[in-house]
Amino acid sequence: MIPALLTLLMCQLAGEAAARALALPLPGPVLGMVLLLAGFAVFPRLVDVVRPVAQGILGHLSLLFVPAGVGVVGHLGLLGQSGLPILLALLVSTVLAIAVGALTFAAVARWTGNTP
Structure with a gap:
Protein backbone atom coordinates (compact mmCIF):
# COMPACT_ATOMS: atom_id res chain seq x y z
CA MET A 1 0.00 0.00 0.00
CA HIS A 60 -14.56 6.89 -1.69
CA LEU A 61 -14.62 9.39 -4.54
CA SER A 62 -17.82 10.98 -3.27
CA LEU A 63 -15.87 12.41 -0.32
CA LEU A 64 -13.96 14.62 -2.75
CA PHE A 65 -17.19 16.50 -3.54
CA VAL A 66 -17.56 17.69 0.06
CA PRO A 67 -15.16 20.68 -0.39
CA ALA A 68 -17.04 21.75 -3.51
CA GLY A 69 -20.34 21.59 -1.62
CA VAL A 70 -18.90 23.64 1.23
CA GLY A 71 -17.67 26.21 -1.30
CA VAL A 72 -21.14 26.50 -2.82
CA VAL A 73 -22.76 26.95 0.59
CA GLY A 74 -20.09 29.45 1.60
CA HIS A 75 -20.79 31.61 -1.45
CA LEU A 76 -24.57 31.44 -1.62
CA GLY A 77 -24.83 35.24 -1.57
CA LEU A 78 -22.60 35.56 -4.62
CA LEU A 79 -24.49 32.76 -6.35
CA GLY A 80 -27.75 34.57 -5.63
CA GLN A 81 -26.46 37.79 -7.19
CA SER A 82 -25.13 36.03 -10.30
CA GLY A 83 -27.73 33.27 -10.49
CA LEU A 84 -29.13 34.11 -13.93
CA PRO A 85 -25.75 34.33 -15.74
CA ILE A 86 -24.58 31.13 -14.04
CA LEU A 87 -27.78 29.31 -15.01
CA LEU A 88 -27.50 30.58 -18.57
CA ALA A 89 -23.84 29.49 -18.79
CA LEU A 90 -24.75 26.03 -17.46
CA LEU A 91 -27.58 25.60 -19.95
CA VAL A 92 -25.59 26.82 -22.97
CA SER A 93 -22.51 24.75 -22.09
CA THR A 94 -24.65 21.64 -21.53
CA VAL A 95 -26.41 22.02 -24.87
CA LEU A 96 -23.09 22.65 -26.65
CA ALA A 97 -21.46 19.63 -24.98
CA ILE A 98 -24.34 17.38 -26.00
CA ALA A 99 -24.27 18.74 -29.57
CA VAL A 100 -20.50 18.29 -29.92
CA GLY A 101 -20.75 14.76 -28.51
CA ALA A 102 -23.53 13.86 -30.94
CA LEU A 103 -21.70 15.36 -33.92
CA THR A 104 -18.48 13.57 -32.95
CA PHE A 105 -20.35 10.28 -32.61
CA ALA A 106 -21.97 10.76 -36.02
CA ALA A 107 -18.61 11.62 -37.64
CA VAL A 108 -16.87 8.59 -36.14
CA ALA A 109 -19.78 6.35 -37.14
CA ARG A 110 -19.56 7.69 -40.70
CA TRP A 111 -15.78 7.15 -40.83
CA THR A 112 -16.07 3.58 -39.56
CA GLY A 113 -18.98 2.75 -41.84
CA ASN A 114 -21.49 2.30 -39.00
CA THR A 115 -23.90 5.07 -39.93
CA PRO A 116 -26.63 5.64 -37.35
Whole structure:
Protein backbone atom coordinates (compact mmCIF):
# COMPACT_ATOMS: atom_id res chain seq x y z
CA MET A 1 0.00 0.00 0.00
CA ILE A 2 2.81 2.43 0.86
CA PRO A 3 4.64 1.92 -2.49
CA ALA A 4 1.40 2.52 -4.38
CA LEU A 5 0.60 5.71 -2.46
CA LEU A 6 4.17 6.86 -2.88
CA THR A 7 3.97 6.24 -6.61
CA LEU A 8 0.74 8.22 -6.95
CA LEU A 9 1.99 11.12 -4.84
CA MET A 10 5.38 11.25 -6.56
CA CYS A 11 3.71 11.40 -9.97
CA GLN A 12 1.51 14.24 -8.78
CA LEU A 13 4.49 16.04 -7.26
CA ALA A 14 6.54 15.63 -10.44
CA GLY A 15 3.65 16.92 -12.53
CA GLU A 16 3.13 19.91 -10.24
CA ALA A 17 6.84 20.71 -10.25
CA ALA A 18 7.02 20.48 -14.04
CA ALA A 19 3.92 22.63 -14.52
CA ARG A 20 5.26 25.36 -12.25
CA ALA A 21 8.89 25.21 -13.41
CA LEU A 22 7.98 25.32 -17.10
CA ALA A 23 5.00 27.69 -16.61
CA LEU A 24 2.77 25.28 -18.51
CA PRO A 25 -0.93 26.10 -18.89
CA LEU A 26 -1.77 22.59 -17.68
CA PRO A 27 -2.54 21.59 -14.09
CA GLY A 28 0.20 19.66 -12.31
CA PRO A 29 -2.05 16.71 -11.40
CA VAL A 30 -2.89 16.26 -15.09
CA LEU A 31 0.81 16.11 -15.94
CA GLY A 32 1.27 13.71 -13.06
CA MET A 33 -1.46 11.49 -14.50
CA VAL A 34 0.34 11.52 -17.86
CA LEU A 35 3.56 10.52 -16.08
CA LEU A 36 1.70 7.72 -14.30
CA LEU A 37 0.30 6.52 -17.63
CA ALA A 38 3.82 6.55 -19.09
CA GLY A 39 4.99 4.59 -16.05
CA PHE A 40 2.28 2.01 -16.70
CA ALA A 41 3.43 1.69 -20.31
CA VAL A 42 7.11 1.31 -19.38
CA PHE A 43 6.58 -0.87 -16.29
CA PRO A 44 3.41 -2.98 -16.79
CA ARG A 45 3.83 -4.52 -13.31
CA LEU A 46 3.22 -1.07 -11.84
CA VAL A 47 -0.47 -1.42 -12.67
CA ASP A 48 -0.79 -4.35 -10.24
CA VAL A 49 0.99 -2.36 -7.52
CA VAL A 50 -1.23 0.73 -7.85
CA ARG A 51 -4.58 -0.99 -8.58
CA PRO A 52 -5.68 -1.80 -4.97
CA VAL A 53 -5.01 1.73 -3.72
CA ALA A 54 -6.60 3.31 -6.79
CA GLN A 55 -9.73 1.18 -6.35
CA GLY A 56 -9.89 2.19 -2.69
CA ILE A 57 -9.63 5.86 -3.59
CA LEU A 58 -12.28 5.51 -6.30
CA GLY A 59 -14.55 3.73 -3.80
CA HIS A 60 -14.56 6.89 -1.69
CA LEU A 61 -14.62 9.39 -4.54
CA SER A 62 -17.82 10.98 -3.27
CA LEU A 63 -15.87 12.41 -0.32
CA LEU A 64 -13.96 14.62 -2.75
CA PHE A 65 -17.19 16.50 -3.54
CA VAL A 66 -17.56 17.69 0.06
CA PRO A 67 -15.16 20.68 -0.39
CA ALA A 68 -17.04 21.75 -3.51
CA GLY A 69 -20.34 21.59 -1.62
CA VAL A 70 -18.90 23.64 1.23
CA GLY A 71 -17.67 26.21 -1.30
CA VAL A 72 -21.14 26.50 -2.82
CA VAL A 73 -22.76 26.95 0.59
CA GLY A 74 -20.09 29.45 1.60
CA HIS A 75 -20.79 31.61 -1.45
CA LEU A 76 -24.57 31.44 -1.62
CA GLY A 77 -24.83 35.24 -1.57
CA LEU A 78 -22.60 35.56 -4.62
CA LEU A 79 -24.49 32.76 -6.35
CA GLY A 80 -27.75 34.57 -5.63
CA GLN A 81 -26.46 37.79 -7.19
CA SER A 82 -25.13 36.03 -10.30
CA GLY A 83 -27.73 33.27 -10.49
CA LEU A 84 -29.13 34.11 -13.93
CA PRO A 85 -25.75 34.33 -15.74
CA ILE A 86 -24.58 31.13 -14.04
CA LEU A 87 -27.78 29.31 -15.01
CA LEU A 88 -27.50 30.58 -18.57
CA ALA A 89 -23.84 29.49 -18.79
CA LEU A 90 -24.75 26.03 -17.46
CA LEU A 91 -27.58 25.60 -19.95
CA VAL A 92 -25.59 26.82 -22.97
CA SER A 93 -22.51 24.75 -22.09
CA THR A 94 -24.65 21.64 -21.53
CA VAL A 95 -26.41 22.02 -24.87
CA LEU A 96 -23.09 22.65 -26.65
CA ALA A 97 -21.46 19.63 -24.98
CA ILE A 98 -24.34 17.38 -26.00
CA ALA A 99 -24.27 18.74 -29.57
CA VAL A 100 -20.50 18.29 -29.92
CA GLY A 101 -20.75 14.76 -28.51
CA ALA A 102 -23.53 13.86 -30.94
CA LEU A 103 -21.70 15.36 -33.92
CA THR A 104 -18.48 13.57 -32.95
CA PHE A 105 -20.35 10.28 -32.61
CA ALA A 106 -21.97 10.76 -36.02
CA ALA A 107 -18.61 11.62 -37.64
CA VAL A 108 -16.87 8.59 -36.14
CA ALA A 109 -19.78 6.35 -37.14
CA ARG A 110 -19.56 7.69 -40.70
CA TRP A 111 -15.78 7.15 -40.83
CA THR A 112 -16.07 3.58 -39.56
CA GLY A 113 -18.98 2.75 -41.84
CA ASN A 114 -21.49 2.30 -39.00
CA THR A 115 -23.90 5.07 -39.93
CA PRO A 116 -26.63 5.64 -37.35
